[in-house]
Each structure stands twice: as structure tokens, then as C-alpha cells.
Amino acid sequence: MGTSTSSSGAGPNVPFIPPWEEKLQTLPIGTGEINPVPQEEDEVNDQDSETPVEGVEKIGELAPPRRYANARRELRNYALSSDNSYLKKAVGSFSKVGSGGAKKASRKMRASTHAATNLLSLLMSLRDGRDSTVNGWAQKLLSKTPSVSEIIDAIISETTTSGGTVDEESIKNSMSFALSELIKKDENIDLFKMTDNNIWSFIELYLSNEVKNKLIHEIGQLFEGSKNAPSKSMKNINMMRKYLQSEISEQLSYLRKENPDPSIKQFQQIMDKALENTFIVYEGALQ
Numbered sequence: 001m002g003t004s005t006s007s008s009g010a011g012p013n014v015p016f017i018p019p020w021e022e023k024l025q026t027l028p029i030g031t032g033e034i035n036p037v038p039q040e041e042d043e044v045n046d047q048d049s050e051t052p053v054e055g056v057e058k059i060g061e062l063a064p065p066r067r068y069a070n071a072r073r074e075l076r077n078y079a080l081s082s083d084n085s086y087l088k089k090a091v092g093s094f095s096k097v098g099s100g101g102a103k104k105a106s107r108k109m110r111a112s113t114h115a116a117t118n119l120l121s122l123l124m125s126l127r128d129g130r131d132s133t134v135n136g137w138a139q140k141l142l143s144k145t146p147s148v149s150e151i152i153d154a155i156i157s158e159t160t161t162s163g164g165t166v167d168e169e170s171i172k173n174s175m176s177f178a179l180s181e182l183i184k185k186d187e188n189i190d191l192f193k194m195t196d197n198n199i200w201s202f203i204e205l206y207l208s209n210e211v212k213n214k215l216i217h218e219i220g221q222l223f224e225g226s227k228n229a230p231s232k233s234m235k236n237i238n239m240m241r242k243y244l245q246s247e248i249s250e251q252l253s254y255l256r257k258e259n260p261d262p263s264i265k266q267f268q269q270i271m272d273k274a275l276e277n278t279f280i281v282y283e284g285a286l287q
Contacts (some may be wrong), residue, residue, distance in 0.1 A: 014063055029118060030158035034137045036122040067098040072219050079236055084243055088285035091244075094215060095279035096286060102279035106272050112210045113271040115171045118159040120199060121264045126192040138192060151191055152179045170213040178205035196261075203271060204252055208245035211275070212237065244278070251277045 030036060074090035077083070099105035125134040141154050156175045161168055182189055182202060189198060216237065251274040262270055 029161055034122070034131075034133050034158055036118045036125075036159045061100065063098070063100065068094065068219055071098050075215070075219055078240070079233060082236055082239065085285070087240055087243055088282055090219075091211075091215065091279070091282040092284070092286045094219065096283045098218070099279075102276045102283060105279040106276035109210060109214065109275055110272065111167055112171055112174070112207075112214075113268050113275070115160055116175075116203065116206055116271060117264060117268040119155065119175060120203075120267055122155060122159050123191070123194050123199065123202075124264065127194060148183060148191075149180075152176055155179070155191065166217060170210065170217070174206050174209040174213060177209045178202045181205050200252060200256060203267070204245060204249045207248050207252075207271060207275060208241050211244050211248070211278075212241040215240070247278050247281055248274055251281075 071090050071093040074086045074093060078086035078090060095102050095105040099108055122134065125131045126138055129135060137158070141151065144150075146154070153176075156172050156179075160172055160175070179191065179202065182198060182205070183191075185201075194202070252270070254277075255270045255274055259266060259270065
């Protein structure tokens with residue numbers, strides 16, 4: 001399962017948004033050989049300063065006890081039956097009860113979208129070929145005649161932090177998965193010259209894997225403890241990602257129509273909104 005290894009879940013008297021989430025975004029990125037951080041990214045980070053709005057809970061609010069109880073039950077039902085209706089309820093409860101609503105559920109994944117923005121910035125710099133530092137880094141890498149997997153590892157290494165946390169390992173896992181899947185679908189893809197469609201497909205694959213990882217980690221020892229054989233549990237986990245990808249893809253398509261040529265910083269806003277809208281859809285399964 002890789003970085004999807006589950007935990008026993010958050011204990012009582014903890015905030016909906018974990019305190020370490022903000023810290024992940026301030027750790028050093030990459031090796032320092034290049035700077036993948038988009039310019040003026042502070043405008044992205046300032047967009048969600050959590051100005052109090054009537055009817056919207058504050059980010060620092062403590063989560064209720066046993067907040068994942070219903071989500072765990074529904075996900076266990078999904079693990080045993082492969083019935084997507086149980087998965088919808090599990091994700092809906094994870095968002096509405098366990099995370100304090102779709103906005104907070106999306107906010108909990110800000111480190112994920114932040115990291116993806118760094119990777120997109122590098123990919124676009126490689127494609128444009130206007131940054132001499134990035135060009136030099138690429139030439140140095142290609143001079144070693146690397147394999148595709150080595151190129152993927154190098155891109156991820158330069159755009160992520162290395163604090164050793166579960167969230168960081170999940171981000172790297174999802175990036176690797178998404179880039180590898182793109183190449184499986186089209187062996188002619190040049191990671192240094194990715195098209196707009198390639199980039200949108202990467203976002204779709206990356207976000208779906210990240211949500212899947214988040215669910216498995218947060219909800220606890222459930223697939224491991226299910227009555228299913230490991231092979232079937234793995235199949236259900238893979239299907240869970242595909243179900244999530246279908247909904248995330250629909251949300252991204254809608255947002256792409258509104259802004260077909262976003263800037264790097266707008267890409268993070270789009271990813272955050274796509275996640276929020278996806279969680280809203282799943283919360284509808286609880287009605």
C-alpha cells in the first residue's frame with residue numbers, strides 16, 4: 001500500500017486542521033539547485049486567510065470525539081462489499097463530520113495542492129525553456145542518460161520537502177503515481193514538454209491518489225483488519241481511487257472551462273476548489 005498505510009486516527013481534543021499542516025509549507029524545498037516556487041505565491045497563500053464569515057466554522061475549532069466513527073463504518077462496508085454507495089457515504093462523513101465540512105476537508109489538503117503547484121511550476125518552466133537555471137538543471141540531468149523513473153524521481157526531489165512525515169511521503173507517492181500513469185497511457189509523453197492536457201491529467205491523477213491516501217491514513221486500520229483477502233482489499237483501494245478520480249475529473253473540467261489558461265498560482269486555487277466541490281458532492285450522499 002505504500003504511503004497509504006493507515007493509522008488509528010486522530011485522538012480527542014485536536015483541531016480539524018492539524019497544526020503541522022502549515023509547517024509543511026515552510027520547509028525547504030528540493031536540493032536548492034533550482035527554485036520551483038512560483039513567484040508571488042504569497043497571493044495564493046493569502047487567499048484563504050479564514051476571514052470569519054457567518055455560518056462558517058473557524059479553522060482552529062476542535063473536532064468532536066469519535067468524528068470518524070461513521071466514516072470508518074461505511075468504509076468497512078465498502079471494503080467488504082465493493083459497493084460504491086458505501087464509499088460515497090464514507091467520504092461524505094469524512095468530510096462533513098470528520099473534517100468539519102467540505103471547505104475544511106479541502107483546507108486539510110493544502111500542503112498537497114501547495115506541493116503540486118511547485119511541481120507544475122517546474123514542468124511549465126521546463127516546457128517554456130526561459131529559465132536558464134532550470135535549463136541547466138535539465139541538461140545536467142539528461143547528460144546522465146537517466147531512465148524515466150530517474151527523471152520522475154529528480155522532478156519530485158526538486159519540488160517537495162523532505163521532513164520525513166507521512167504527508168510528505170504521500171505527496172511524493174501521488175506525484176510518482178500520476179507521472180507514471182501518464183507515461184503508461186502515452187509512452188511518447190515528454191515530461192520536459194508536457195502539453196496543457198497532460199498537465200490537467202496529471203492534476204486529476206495526483207489529487208485522486210492524494211484523497212485516497214488521506215482517507216486510508218486518517219480513517220485507521222480498516223482494510224488491514226477487514227475480512228477480505230489482501231488482494232481484494234488492494235483491488236478495492238484501487239477502485240476507490242478511480243471512483244474519486246471520476247468526480248474530481250468532473251469538477252476540474254468545470255473549473256477549466258471557467259479558466260482554461262490559469263497561471264501557476266491560479267492552479268492552486270483551482271485544485272483547492274475542485275477538492276472542496278468534490279467533498280460537497282460526497283456529503284450529498286448522507287442526505
